[in-house]
Amino acid sequence: MKVLKFGGTSVGTVDSLLNVKNIVDSLEEPGIVVVSALGGLTDGLISTARMAANGDEGFRQSMKLMAQRHFDIINTLVPRERRSDVRQTVAEFLSQLEDIYMGVSLIGCLPDKVLNRIVSFGERMSSIMVANILRDAEHADPLDFIKTNKEYGRDVLAAGQTRSLIRERFAGNLPRTVVTGGFISRDVYTGEITNLGRGGSDFTAALIAEAAGAEVLEIWTDVDGFMTADPRIVKDARVIDFMSYPESNVLCRHGAKVIYTPTIRPVMEAGIPMRVLNTHNVAAPGTLIGAEAPTDVAGVCGLACMKDVALIMCRCNGASEGRMRELSDLLCKHGIETVCGGNSLGTPFIAIKDADADMAQKVLRDYAGSCHADGQCMPGFVGNLSMITVVGHGLDKIEGLRGKLEKSLADNDIEVAAVNHSANGSEDFSEFFVPMANSNDALISLHACCF
Ligand code: ADP
Numbered sequence: 123m124k125v126l127k128f129g130g131t132s133v134g135t136v137d138s139l140l141n142v143k144n145i146v147d148s149l150e151e152p153g154i155v156v157v158s159a160l161g162g163l164t165d166g167l168i169s170t171a172r173m174a175a176n177g178d179e180g181f182r183q184s185m186k187l188m189a190q191r192h193f194d195i196i197n198t199l200v201p202r203e204r205r206s207d208v209r210q211t212v213a214e215f216l217s218q219l220e221d222i223y224m225g226v227s228l229i230g231c232l233p234d235k236v237l238n239r240i241v242s243f244g245e246r247m248s249s250i251m252v253a254n255i256l257r258d259a260e261h262a263d264p265l266d267f268i269k270t271n272k273e274y275g276r277d278v279l280a281a282g283q284t285r286s287l288i289r290e291r292f293a294g295n296l297p298r299t300v301v302t303g304g305f306i307s308r309d310v311y312t313g314e315i316t317n318l319g320r321g322g323s324d325f326t327a328a329l330i331a332e333a334a335g336a337e338v339l340e341i342w343t344d345v346d347g348f349m350t351a352d353p354r355i356v357k358d359a360r361v362i363d364f365m366s367y368p369e370s371n372v373l374c375r376h377g378a379k380v381i382y383t384p385t386i387r388p389v390m391e392a393g394i395p396m397r398v399l400n401t402h403n404v405a406a407p408g409t410l411i412g413a414e415a416p417t418d419v420a421g422v423c424g425l426a427c428m429k430d431v432a433l434i435m436c437r438c439n440g441a442s443e444g445r446m447r448e449l450s451d452l453l454c455k456h457g458i459e460t461v462c463g464g465n466s467l468g469t470p471f472i473a474i475k476d477a478d479a480d481m482a483q484k485v486l487r488d489y490a491g492s493c494h495a496d497g498q499c500m501p502g503f504v505g506n507l508s509m510i511t512v513v514g515h516g517l518d519k520i521e522g523l524r525g526k527l528e529k530s531l532a533d534n535d536i537e538v539a540a541v542n543h544s545a546n547g548s549e550d551f552s553e554f555f556v557p558m559a560n561s562n563d564a565l566i567s568l569h570a571c572c573f
């Protein structure tokens with residue numbers, strides 16, 4: 123059995139859905155198919171909700187366009203004998219959605235709980251549609267088996283319950299194809315609809331693959347595989363044939379958006395191979411992600427870029443790991459997530475999202491009091507940065523690589539706010555923090571040094 127996940131880029135149009143149908147209908151083994159909402163729909167659901175909450179009557183027109191997109195696909199692709207049932211189911215979802223939008227526009231605000239409900243309609247509609255477009259497919263409701271609970275106010279996966287519910291749902295003889303929606307979930311205690319975070323359909327697929335014991339997890343998207351850099355920025359980025367789980371984990375964690383980071387862990391722990399494939403070019407072999415091949419050959423695997431980061435740097439002499447941990451706990455208590463931490467030429471730093479900059483600066487001002495009392499200086503703050511990360515194995519052994527990377531940035535007059543080299547177990551990478559305005563140039567020039 124294999125699990126195949128098709129993202130919004132694969133289920134956005136009639137043509138791409140026909141490709142999905144060709145891929146799944148020709149499977150020779152049972153397949154569990156996980157689908158995202160139609161491409162761009164989640165963003166559309168969110169922006170329409172904001173319009174409604176802000177009293178912008180345009181939400182009605184936007185809602186109509188989203189509805190029409192679904193009906194056009196149903197009318198073209200669902201076989202005639204099932205069409206009116208599917209149209210009716212989707213119309214019921216759309217009518218519930220419309221009621222919620224009306225409510226939001228009446229009360230003029232958009233609580234998280236309501237937004238979670240709104241975005242869930244994307245996957246609820248697409249999965250019903252895809253199940254009826256494919257041959258001999260059954261539909262499974264992800265809200266029955268993907269469960270979350272609240273931790274410090276955030277929805278996090280209820281891993282144990284989810285695993286047993288998936289096993290129960292997919293036990294025994296599977297039909298040829300089962301289709302389910304990615305991304306969405308239900309709170310174990312309150313029954314509220316929640317989700318696994320933006321891009322979370324990959325994670326749903328990995329959870330199913332792990333719990334149901336799939337032989338392989340296939341992530342079908344709109345590029346030929348996991349590439350050496352974001353192909354939208356680096357035009358000569360190449361497909362990576364093979365990468366290890368830790369390499370993919372580090373690249374995703376550092377901004378390679380092709381796979382949602384939490385996806386890697388369940389498949390890595392279960393040793394399930396993962397393939398990244400192109401729905402629009404099935405002949406391309408794609409990327410295989412698996413256990414590390416024992417090799418002494420050092421090499422760069424790829425580069426990732428994360429925009430909108432800020433740095434908190436402790437330039438003070440003797441700033442210890444303990445102090446950084448204290449600072450990071452303090453940020454966490456104020457709801458500020460640490461992107462990563464490290465040490466740039468002896469200066470410890472914590473990277474956070476730029477969106478948290480104002481709050482972080484307030485926290486730092488309060489913290490300054492205790493720093494002064496201890497005779498220490500206040501941590502410095504640099505915002506508006508991009509973090510570019512070179513990931514590989516044995517990077518230290520590649521003669522002159524680090525110097526070459528630093529020189530290429532200097533040659534392009536790109537200032538480096540911090541640099542952090544880390545070789546920790548199977549994770550080996552170098553992070554460069556550069557002004558956001560230079561981020562594309564920096565990525566292109568660092569990529570050119572490596573490939
Ligand atoms: P999906 O809808 O299939 O989940 P995503 O938009 O989430 O698709 O991810 C695929 C996109 O990720 C590609 O279109 C590509 O532009 C972008 N991307 C960013 N970094 C990389 C990378 N290193 N390799 C491949 N694609 C990347």
Ligand code: ASP
Nearest residue numbers: 158164305320321322323
């Ligand atoms: N539809 C959701 C999103 O756009 C989940 C996903 O596509 O993976 O974030």
Ligand code: MG
Nearest residue numbers: 129321379380
């Ligand atoms: Mg995605």
